[in-house]
Amino acid sequence: MAKIVAGIACSHVPAIGVAMDKGQTATAYWEPLFKGYEPARDWLAKLAPDVAIIVYNDHANAFSLEIIPTFLIGVADRFPIADEGFGPRPVPAVQGHPELAWHLAESLILDEFDMTIANEMPVDHGLTVPLSVTCGQPAAWPFKVIPICVNVVQYPPPTGARCFKLGQAIARAVENFPQELRVVIYGTGGMSHQLQGERAGLINRQFDTAFLDNLTKDPLSLTKLSHTEYMREAGSEGVEMVMWHVMRGALGESASEVYRHYHVPASNTAAALMILDNGSKA
Amino acid sequence: MTQPHDYDNIPGTYVYDAERGRIGYPLNMFCMSLNKVENRKAFKENEAAYLKRFPLTAEQRRTVLERDWLGMLKVGGNIYYTIKIAFCDGLTFQDVAGMMSGVPKETYAKMMLAGGRSPDGNRYTNAGVAADTGADVDSRAAVDAGTAAEHK
Numbered sequence: 445m446a447k448i449v450a451g452i453a454c455s456h457v458p459a460i461g462v463a464m465d466k467g468q469t470a471t472a473y474w475e476p477l478f479k480g481y482e483p484a485r486d487w488l489a490k491l492a493p494d495v496a497i498i499v500y501n502d503h504a505n506a507f508s509l510e511i512i513p514t515f516l517i518g519v520a521d522r523f524p525i526a527d528e529g530f531g532p533r534p535v536p537a538v539q540g541h542p543e544l545a546w547h548l549a550e551s552l553i554l555d556e557f558d559m560t561i562a563n564e565m566p567v568d569h570g571l572t573v574p575l576s577v578t579c580g581q582p583a584a585w586p587f588k589v590i591p592i593c594v595n596v597v598q599y600p601p602p603t604g605a606r607c608f609k610l611g612q613a614i615a616r617a618v619e620n621f622p623q624e625l626r627v628v629i630y631g632t633g634g635m636s637h638q639l640q641g642e643r644a645g646l647i648n649r650q651f652d653t654a655f656l657d658n659l660t661k662d663p664l665s666l667t668k669l670s671h672t673e674y675m676r677e678a679g680s681e682g683v684e685m686v687m688w689h690v691m692r693g694a695l696g697e698s699a700s701e702v703y704r705h706y707h708v709p710a711s712n713t714a715a716a717l718m719i720l721d722n723g724s725k726a
Numbered sequence: 727m728t729q730p731h732d733y734d735n736i737p738g739t740y741v742y743d744a745e746r747g748r749i750g751y752p753l754n755m756f757c758m759s760l761n762k763v764e765n766r767k768a769f770k771e772n773e774a775a776y777l778k779r780f781p782l783t784a785e786q787r788r789t790v791l792e793r794d795w796l797g798m799l800k801v802g803g804n805i806y807y808t809i810k811i812a813f814c815d816g817l818t819f820q821d822v823a824g825m826m827s828g829v830p831k832e833t834y835a836k837m838m839l840a841g842g843r844s845p846d847g848n849r850y851t852n853a854g855v856a857a858d859t860g861a862d863v864d865s866r867a868a869v870d871a872g873t874a875a876e877h878k
Contacts, residue, residue, distance in 0.1 A: 458819065459818070459819065459820075503806045504754075504757070504758055504761075504804075504806045504807050504810070505761065508754075508755060508758040509747065509751055509754055509755060509758070509804075509807075510755070526761075527761055527762070527763070528761065528810075528813070529760050529761055529766070529809075529810040529813035529814065530813045531763070597742065597804065597806050598742060598743075598747055598804075599741050599742055599743040599744075599747075600743070636842075638739070638843075639805050639809075639819060639823060640739070640740055640799055640805035640823075640826060641738040641739045641740050641796070641799060641826055641827075642737065642738030642796070642826065642827050642828060643736070643737055643738030643739050643827070643843065643848055644738075644823035644824075644826050644827045644834075644843075645823055645827060645834060645837055645838055645842050645843040646842060646843045646844075646845060646848060647838075647841060647842025647843065647844075648845045649841065651845070670732075671733070672731075672732045672733045672736075675733055675736055675739065675741065676733070676736050676845075676849050676850075677845060677849070680736075680739050680740075680741060681805075708838075708841055708842055709838040709839060709841075709842060711818070711819055711820050711838075712819055712820055712823050712838065712842075714842070
């Protein structure tokens with residue numbers, strides 16, 4: 445049987461990808477951020493998962509406003525890297541896991557989560573930056589990836605509570621997959637940031653710290669935060685944190701924090717990386 | 727008809743909701759077209775001619791041609807889309823964020839290095855909470871103005 449062995453929360457700031465792609469990670473500006481990624485990379489390399497389910501949002505690359513899926517799952521065996529307006533990132537294409545992805549699509553829909561299914565889609569920095577952050581710069585990504593996209597571009601995104609329940613449904617589906625697979629799940633985006641308007645640049649360390657603490661202490665309380673609370677307290681784009689609830693909902697109650705890194709600023713954003721162990725040694 | 731939202735009193739913030747989605751669709755779809763390298767080239771060669779391919783309002787067209795980043799948000803621009811014009815110009819997200827918040831690039835970068843813009847005093851417009859000293863920006867009025875212009 446397949447099992448979700450860990451959850452990873454990771455901000456997906458595009459500038460982090462650019463810094464890696466241009467070899468700038470040792471500069472005074474970026475060094476403190478990237479140094480904090482190293483222990484997480486080691487931990488994940490030792491864990492050596494077979495598949496990663498990466499929950500992220502597309503940023504007007506695979507999808508435009510023409511069609512706006514609230515929840516979408518990618519079932520392809522390969523996902524090319526998107527041109528986001530300045531050429532595709534020079535990173536390997538992402539290999540999918542169609543068998544598990546189709547199993548998830550069927551299970552989730554029958555479990556009353558009405559997923560959109562994508563047979564073809566490019567993936568943008570929302571997915572590739574967390575891969576780069578946690579895997580470095582390999583010639584090929586070390587595991588298969590199942591993209592799950594959540595709309596956070598057109599208001600309203602799904603609620604945090606709904607995202608948490610989707611995570612729970614993902615966990616049920618993974619457990620019913622009849623193949624021995626070690627799966628990790630990423631929740632990406634966040635933390636506090638605002639990219640738009642006169643209030644651009646908002647950062648709320650206090651909010652972010654409480655959020656990170658409660659991912660293990662009291663994750664259910666976090667699912668009650670309203671979109672307006674996210675936007676007011678953590679910036680208009682801070683609402684991306686709803687995607688972390690999908691990850692958290694897919695883990696057991698006793699999931700434990702094994703690593704945390706928090707840094708301000710990465711461009712306009714408070715960047716975090718957290719690993720939650722979900723019985724990986726069991 | 728504008729329905730009030732509980733987020734309308736967040737200062738300096740343009741939530742891309744149903745109203746802005748309706749007004750901003752052509753503007754954002756123009757931005758989306760810049761994901762293709764041949765379109766980026768055509769746009770840079772003759773911006774005004776390229777924009778004619780899209781049914782933009784006169785004000786939307788003006789904000790693009792003048793790179794009025796804040797103005798774009800007021801006529802339905804979505805930051806994840808309008809940023810593609812900036813990428814086309816070789817600008818970064820931080821460059822544009824500085825321009826939208828009305829401070830020089832260096833001042834904005836310094837603010838971010840010092841921990842970012844504090845939420846204190848920036849949670850509510852003056853109209854929302856009298857005691858708060860946040861910038862008094864009625865972003866919703868701008869959407870109404872955009873709607874009116876569209877219907878002229």
